[in-house]
Amino acid sequence: MTAVLTRAAPPEPQLRRNRRRWGWSLAGLALVAWSLAGSGLFSGPVVNPAGSGEFGRFLAAALRPELDAGFLAVVAEATLVTLAYAVLGATLSVLLGALGAPLVARAGWGRRRAGWLATRAALALPRGLHEAVWGLLLLNVLGLDPWVGVLAIAVPYGAITAKVFADLLDEVPRGGHDALLAAGAGRGTAVLYGLLPAAAGGLLSYSFYRLECAVRSAVVLGLIGAGGLGYQLALSFSSLRWAQVWTTVYALAALCLAADVAGRAVRRRVTAPPPGGAAFRRDRLLTGAVVAVLALAVGAAWYLALSPAALFSARTAQQLEYVVSAAWPPTTDGDLLGTVGSTALVTVQMSVLGIVFATAGAVALAGFAARPRVPAGPARRALGVLTRLGLLLLRAVPPPVWALVLLFVLLPGVLPGALAIGVYTLGVLGRLVGEVVEEADRRSGEALRASGASPAGSWLYGTAPAVAGPVLALALYRWEVAIRDTVLVGLLGAGGIGVLLSAETSSFDWPAVATVLTAIVLLTFLVDLVSDRARAALR
Structure with missing residues (x-):
């Protein structure tokens, strides 16, 4: 029995x-x-028959986009602005994610589950708000400054990246990490030298995926006035200039395609490195991709004329204090x-x-x-x-x-x-x-x-x-x-x-x-x- x-x-x-x-x-x-x-x-x-004519004109314009040289020049400049916001926002978000990941990873807290849960919960606020919402809030603090578009991408993406990076660190083998702890190293050192090298490929792959997403987010921010292709799209749409709308859409698609192709190439190289046993850090394609993104970030900062002083000015501090004090306590x-x-x-x-x-x-x-x-x-x-x-x-x-x-x-x-x-x-x-x-x-x-x-x-x-x-x-x-x-x-x-x-x-x-x-x-x-x-x- x-x-x-x-x-x-x-x-x-x-x-x-x-x-x-x-x-x-x-x-x-x-x-x-x-x-x-x-x-x-x-x-x-639920159907509005009166709008079918305008909808038909919108679809028909897809075959005859605006190709005027003057408008194409405007679209090209807007494309550069969108790319600059995307590259800077993604780069800063990866930096924030890399700094925050050891604080959020379970390996860094050991048995102190309460601390780990508290750090994870702290990411709920930046992750929970869309980039456009962050853009509206930052606009009231920084005014019409290019930092609005950059930080509106970097803040929520930084929180998301920190969570994903932490998950990647927690999933790699912990033999080296545990050996360093047993030898007397601190938890931060053990994470840095025991987990980071094994997770480097996944971290790089996800970083380039964030760049793809940042391109689309930069377009969204343009819709609320941050400039770039999104702003141009909103202007053309509000005036019902469908040929211009489709020209902007095709420019958006080309930019997204370039980001998708570049990101896919990097991720494939990470998951299937070239034969011969070359180390990940010696891969010329991956090294070149990282160097190219960093160069683009420096060029984007120059193009947007970013000034760190704008973040720490007296006016910014006053506006931030005003918004925070005015918002507290929330309405009930x-x-x-x-x-x-x-x-x-x-x-x-x-x-x-x-x-x-x-x-x-x-x-x-x-x-x-x-x-x-x-x-x-x-x-x-x-x-x-x-x-x-x-x-x-x-x-x-x-x-x-x-x-x-x-x-x-x-x-x-x-x-x-x-x-x-x-x-x-x-x-x-x-x-x-x-x-x-x-x-x-x-x-x-x-x-x-x-x-x-x-x-x-x-x-x-x-x-x-x-x-x-x-x-x-x-x-x-x-x-x-x-x-x-x-x-x-x-x-x-x-x-x-x-x-x-x-x-x-x-x-x-x-x-x-x-x-x-x-x-x-x-x-x-x-x-x-x-x-x-x-x-x-x-x-």
């Missing part, structure tokens, strides 16, 4: 895991149903709290619908976005190139611009904002899901094809199960990012808590601004927590 009971015990953990998976799956479906109900899709008209008025709660729910609904749309689109396009492993015909290669270029255009245009375009054909509400988030996120997820398909184990699908199954059947029953887990994990991760993007869409009037933040900032009601910002940080933290638990349950 004892032996029988002992053999029967192991299935229980698997049963609990299955129950958790079913529970989280049902909760996810309920969340999607609630978001659909709140979108108004089934309760009334019942009417405002009720509005914060209702707009936060709208923000969640927009983000959920956006992620569902993006995930469905990414899965549908994954077969075309993925580069084939075997030689393909010219039609398949052309379709793949067009798909990848289309995804690049989708993620090159910021979500607020997609929201403004969709408002031509959709009535104001949750749906335009959700679709704007979905279209932009489709551009990002489509690329990531395509890479997952490229790297997936296809032996099951190939075996099904060899046994006579159709291409669709071999994909559905062979390849799809292997990529389902990574795709769900990517979708949940992008949900965390979508919450921040939804706030950005709201800042420009598409709905959600961002609209409330924009209104309170415009009226300089700093206590109310502090309340809304606190709600945004808490909302982001809760979504991060739910997403993390869901990924763990579905793993």
Whole structure:
């Protein structure tokens, strides 16, 4: 009897895991149903037929962009400004992340879990606010200074980079680290010499990924007045000059493509170094990439005429003191709290619908976005190139611009904002899901094809199960990012808590601004927590 009971015990953990998976799956479906109900899709008209003509003119202008020499010169100058903000912001964020990672890594705290949790919690504020929100706050402190754009990227990206760097440090083998501690070295020294060399490749790879993201963030900051391509895009859009809009969009796509290609080359070199046993630090391509970025950062600082004195001037100190003192204590008025709660729910609904749309689109396009492993015909290669270029255009245009375009054909509400988030996120997820398909184990699908199954059947029953887990994990991760993007869409009037933040900032009601910002940080933290638990349950 004892032996029988002992053999029967192991299935229980698997049963609990299955129950958790079913529970989280049902909760996810309920969340999607609630978001659909709140979108108004089934309760009334959502289409605006009167705007179809303008929407058609917008699409038609894609084939005839503005090519006037004077406007091209303006776009070229705006491109340099965007690149300068991106390079400086990314470089500074990597520096902040490198300095903060040892403080956030679990290895640096040992058994002192409370200290480790406190440092992690301290990153919630800078990570929880979108770059555009930081830009608005810094604008009130620094005025029209180029430091606004640089710091608006560096502050949230620095916190995110510190967390990721710390996770990378915690994942490498700890033999050298433990040996240094046993020899009497301090924890900081043990992390520096025992963990950092082993994690160097992953740290460099992620640093170049941050540069790719910084390009898109620099464009977003232009929409709120920081200059560059985003500012030019906003000017052309507000005057309905669609040919100019598409010229700017193509310039954005070219800049994003250059950043994507450079980042992909560096990451591939890190994960698959050249043969011959050359050490990572001696790789000429990686060394040249780092030197090039540092040179670009120096050139960007000169081009933007950054002055460190602007950060430490008396005026800056006075403005910072005024904003902080004016914002404390935050407003606890019942009417405002009720509005914060209702707009936060709208923000969640927009983000959920956006992620569902993006995930469905990414899965549908994954077969075309993925580069084939075997030689393909010219039609398949052309379709793949067009798909990848289309995804690049989708993620090159910021979500607020997609929201403004969709408002031509959709009535104001949750749906335009959700679709704007979905279209932009489709551009990002489509690329990531395509890479997952490229790297997936296809032996099951190939075996099904060899046994006579159709291409669709071999994909559905062979390849799809292997990529389902990574795709769900990517979708949940992008949900965390979508919450921040939804706030950005709201800042420009598409709905959600961002609209409330924009209104309170415009009226300089700093206590109310502090309340809304606190709600945004808490909302982001809760979504991060739910997403993390869901990924763990579905793993």
